Amino acid sequence: MKQEYIITVFSEDHIGLLSRITIIFTRRKINIDSLTVSESAIRGVFKFTIVIHETADRVQKVVGQLEKVVDVLKVFANTNDEMIYQELALYKVSTDLLFESDEVEKIVRRSGARILEVTREYVVIEKTGHSDETQLLFDELNVFGVTQFIRSGRVAITRSTIERLSVFLKERDALLEQVD
Amino acid sequence: MATQRVSGSQAVILSLLEEGVDTIFGYPGGAIMPIYDALYDFDQQVTHYLTRHEQGAIHAAEGYAKVTGKVGVCFATSGPGATNLITGLADAQIDSIPLVCITGQVASPLLGTDAFQESDVVGITMPVTKWNFQVTSADEIPEAIAKAFHIALTGRPGPVLLDIAKDAQFAQFDFEYKKCTKIRSYLPEYPIDPFQVKAAADLINEAKKPIVLFGHGVILGHAEAELKEFIEKTGIPAAWTLLGLSALPSDHPLNVGMLGMHGNYGPNIKTNEADVVISIGMRFDDRVTGKVAAYARQAKVIHLEIDPAEINKIIHADAPVLGNAKKSLRMLIDNVNSNFHSDWLAEFHACDKIEYDKVIFHDVYPKKVGLTMGEVVRIASEKTNNDAILVTDVGQQQMIASRYFKFHQSRSNVTSGGLGTMGYGVPAAMGAKIGQPDRVVFAMVGDGGFQMTIQELGTISQYEIGVKIIVLNNNFLGMVRQWQQLFFEKRYSFTEMKNPDFVGIAKAYGLASQKVTSRDQLETAIQEMLDHEGPYVLEVVVEQEDNVFPMIPTGASISDIILEP
Numbered sequence: 067m068k069q070e071y072i073i074t075v076f077s078e079d080h081i082g083l084l085s086r087i088t089i090i091f092t093r094r095k096i097n098i099d100s101l102t103v104s105e106s107a108i109r110g111v112f113k114f115t116i117v118i119h120e121t122a123d124r125v126q127k128v129v130g131q132l133e134k135v136v137d138v139l140k141v142f143a144n145t146n147d148e149m150i151y152q153e154l155a156l157y158k159v160s161t162d163l164l165f166e167s168d169e170v171e172k173i174v175r176r177s178g179a180r181i182l183e184v185t186r187e188y189v190v191i192e193k194t195g196h197s198d199e200t201q202l203l204f205d206e207l208n209v210f211g212v213t214q215f216i217r218s219g220r221v222a223i224t225r226s227t228i229e230r231l232s233v234f235l236k237e238r239d240a241l242l243e244q245v246d
Numbered sequence: 247m248a249t250q251r252v253s254g255s256q257a258v259i260l261s262l263l264e265e266g267v268d269t270i271f272g273y274p275g276g277a278i279m280p281i282y283d284a285l286y287d288f289d290q291q292v293t294h295y296l297t298r299h300e301q302g303a304i305h306a307a308e309g310y311a312k313v314t315g316k317v318g319v320c321f322a323t324s325g326p327g328a329t330n331l332i333t334g335l336a337d338a339q340i341d342s343i344p345l346v347c348i349t350g351q352v353a354s355p356l357l358g359t360d361a362f363q364e365s366d367v368v369g370i371t372m373p374v375t376k377w378n379f380q381v382t383s384a385d386e387i388p389e390a391i392a393k394a395f396h397i398a399l400t401g402r403p404g405p406v407l408l409d410i411a412k413d414a415q416f417a418q419f420d421f422e423y424k425k426c427t428k429i430r431s432y433l434p435e436y437p438i439d440p441f442q443v444k445a446a447a448d449l450i451n452e453a454k455k456p457i458v459l460f461g462h463g464v465i466l467g468h469a470e471a472e473l474k475e476f477i478e479k480t481g482i483p484a485a486w487t488l489l490g491l492s493a494l495p496s497d498h499p500l501n502v503g504m505l506g507m508h509g510n511y512g513p514n515i516k517t518n519e520a521d522v523v524i525s526i527g528m529r530f531d532d533r534v535t536g537k538v539a540a541y542a543r544q545a546k547v548i549h550l551e552i553d554p555a556e557i558n559k560i561i562h563a564d565a566p567v568l569g570n571a572k573k574s575l576r577m578l579i580d581n582v583n584s585n586f587h588s589d590w591l592a593e594f595h596a597c598d599k600i601e602y603d604k605v606i607f608h609d610v611y612p613k614k615v616g617l618t619m620g621e622v623v624r625i626a627s628e629k630t631n632n633d634a635i636l637v638t639d640v641g642q643q644q645m646i647a648s649r650y651f652k653f654h655q656s657r658s659n660v661t662s663g664g665l666g667t668m669g670y671g672v673p674a675a676m677g678a679k680i681g682q683p684d685r686v687v688f689a690m691v692g693d694g695g696f697q698m699t700i701q702e703l704g705t706i707s708q709y710e711i712g713v714k715i716i717v718l719n720n721n722f723l724g725m726v727r728q729w730q731q732l733f734f735e736k737r738y739s740f741t742e743m744k745n746p747d748f749v750g751i752a753k754a755y756g757l758a759s760q761k762v763t764s765r766d767q768l769e770t771a772i773q774e775m776l777d778h779e780g781p782y783v784l785e786v787v788v789e790q791e792d793n794v795f796p797m798i799p800t801g802a803s804i805s806d807i808i809l810e811p
Contacts, residue, residue: 077431078430078431081380082368082369082372082378082380085369085372086372089372089373093373126558127555127559130554130555130559131555133554133555134553134555136376136377136397136429136431136432137377137431137432138431139430139431235430238430238433239430241433241436241437242428242430242433244437245433245434245435245436245437
């Protein structure tokens with residue numbers, strides 16, 4: 067059964083690695099629903115957070131192939147319920163809408179969104195949440211007209227108390243010593 | 247080590263020398279000229295072979311790597327030079343051949359400007375290399391080359407490409423070389439888990455009908471002696487994949503033959519009757535398994551494998567043993583009981599008898615008028631006391647040669663397995679002969695594959711590379727024709743070839759050559775080829791509708807292997 071998976075790739079900071087990682091999905095014709103890259107808590111180690119919709123078996127195989135990439139340190143795959151995750155969305159609406167009725171303001175308050183910037187012409191609203199939540203806000207606002215909309219890639223952290231990669235790095239050092 | 251002030255190009259050559267390289271295959275061009283200029287001063291330490299096409303260079307490097315166990319090295323220029331390497335890279339990637347390829351690149355300020363002979367080589371080669379890297383500064387060269395050799399040869403080997411910008415080749419810097427032994431993000435192999443070994447040993451000790459399936463991993467891991475000791479202690483029949491061929495002597499009593507689509511009858515059907523399957527350094531390619539859903543379902547599967555991504559990729563492993571086969575087999579030998587399985591082995595012999603009577607005898611001792619590929623292979627093998635190196639191209643001759651050529655020594659079979667690269671045979675044989683100059687090296691090629699890299703006869707002639715090329719000419723793309731005959735109602739769509747005078751071509755290149763059309767000439771001709779000092783092209787005209795059997799039709803189970811049409 068296909069479901070959403072969050073794949074976290076920890077890697078060295080090397081040019082071209084993004085391509086090396088994405089072609090593994092392309093080759094299997096797996097669509098990447100969302101992708102976020104940033105430095106992790108460990109300096110010099112980068113973290114790719116990739117969201118795909120796939121079967122457990124295919125996810126497992128992709129993880130195996132990702133871990134073969136020389137500059138990749140470690141890959142984790144999790145289902146949504148195993149992680150805490152968020153996406154950020156920005157909405158632009160006409161400033162006039164806020165004067166014409168109080169509906170837009172009500173929607174913003176109710177959804178826990180906030181207003182980032184107000185100009186004479188437009189208002190930028192920001193909402194953080196899961197994609198169904200940011201989508202709901204879009205649908206509600208769009209009744210009145212959203213002129214621009216953007217949603218970020220997903221960011222996710224685990225529910226465990228330790229950073230998975232630091233444990234891995236310790237184990238890896240020990241393994242590298244052993245195979246000499 | 248003291249530093250010395252050198253150019254990037256000199257650093258390339260000095261680094262290769264540090265890695266023990268004495269043989270390079272390549273083709274110069276604009277963007278790699280500084281490296282070739284540096285090479286000019288090192289002709290005492292390095293022999294460079296100028297091939298006639300970059301594909302020839304990379305296949306030669308593959309052949310060299312396969313027979314020596316060393317890293318094959320090749321040079322090419324930017325743009326078309328580099329793109330001509332792609333087939334060889336893909337071939338080496340899927341067959342785990344250690345290569346270091348160095349390509350020239352336009353000067354770094356020109357990158358991304360569509361400069362003359364610029365192509366995005368790092369981008370293009372990403373899916374077909376184990377690792378690649380673009381060098382834009384001379385001081386990156388020693389470390390990049392050190393990493394390249396470490397990555398190419400360790401763990402599951404593979405091709406590595408370094409793309410070196412021309413300005414980095416010219417720039418001067420302080421050279422110092424340090425070998426690479428560790429990369430944090432790269433674990434070549436896992437230490438063997440004794441619990442995994444124990445679980446595997448328990449299955450083996452209980453097994454009544456066990457079979458060993460061994461592949462390239464045994465050769466790549468230098469585990470031939472351990473394989474032999476393991477099967478001899480346990481008395482388990484052992485079958486090989488195309489790339490496992492020659493790891494175990496052909497005449498070993500427990501060698502039960504070849505697996506897969508055109509493999510032997512016994513090991514195929516017995517895989518589906520075994521209670522324990524012990525696969526060693528092989529990856530359950532679709533040509534081996536046939537229909538996966540009907541493959542070894544009754545058996546417990548033990549999988550000794552260095553690459554974690556291969557375990558459970560195609561076939562679920564009940565007892566995986568992750569790590570280098572040489573080490574895991576050693577531990578396994580210490581944990582298994584001495585045993586023999588004479589009744590079970592006799593079942594293989596019964597299958598052999600059936601296959602011999604129905605197929606093999608007619609292939610290798612034919613009575614029909616036309617020559618068969620099987621008899622040519624048999625005679626070539628016999629006349630070299632089953633001790634030559636066999637290099638095959640792809641297609642019918644590859645399957646026939648793999649079936650009937652016999653081996654004493656490991657690293658004696660060179661073929662394009664995973665990618666099935668036509669045109670591989672002749673250049674790979676050049677590399678094999680250069681790697682093992684004292685052994686007889688046959689290139690067994692068809693008329694189709696021969697013409698894909700026929701220009702390498704020029705290289706063979708220039709350097710007098712003593713390969714013995716046997717062109718099995720049926721004036722057809724034989725394997726495709728066979729499939730058309732069997733599965734496409736004999737609709738021979740674009741498989742017939744009007745061929746040139748191969749002897750004339752060979753002679754024009756200055757090579758000794760002759761053509762054989764009948765049985766009474768064959769033995770003498772092969773003997774003359776072997777007696778001749780240096781390279782030789784022997785064209786043998788074989789029967790047009792000569793088919794390779796047994797055969798597992800695509801999508802069929804290995805149990806449904808057919809012995810005749």
